[in-house]
Amino acid sequence: xxxxxxxxxxxxxxxxxxxxxxxxxxxxxxxxxxxxxxxxxxxxxxxxxxxxxxxxxxxxxxxxxxxxxxxxxxxxxxxxxxxxxxx
Ligand code: FES
Numbered sequence: 001x002x003x004x005x006x007x008x009x010x011x012x013x014x015x016x017x018x019x020x021x022x023x024x025x026x027x028x029x030x031x032x033x034x035x036x037x038x039x040x041x042x043x044x045x046x047x048x049x050x051x052x053x054x055x056x057x058x059x060x061x062x063x064x065x066x067x068x069x070x071x072x073x074x075x076x077x078x079x080x081x082x083x084x085x086x087x
Pocket of ligand 1: 009012013014050055057
């Protein structure tokens with residue numbers, strides 16, 4: 001089965017608008033939750049989605065999120081990868 005995928009746009013516009021902080025937040029989350037090997041995190045330098053004016057842009061599991069900052073990134077990841085609880 002394919003791994004879930006997070007694309008963090010690193011095109012010049014999204015980068016200038018702060019997606020490097022989004023990437024840091026994403027990496028921290030993956031580490032805290034032990035998801036590093038479970039999720040593909042793709043830095044989409046060449047994947048400008050054409051939404052530069054609404055950047056930073058992140059695509060999580062096929063859904064496009066706009067105006068993403070570090071806190072919004074955490075919220076997206078919490079929603080996409082809810083913490084597994086013991087039964
Ligand atoms: S640079 Fe990110 S959407 Fe264009």
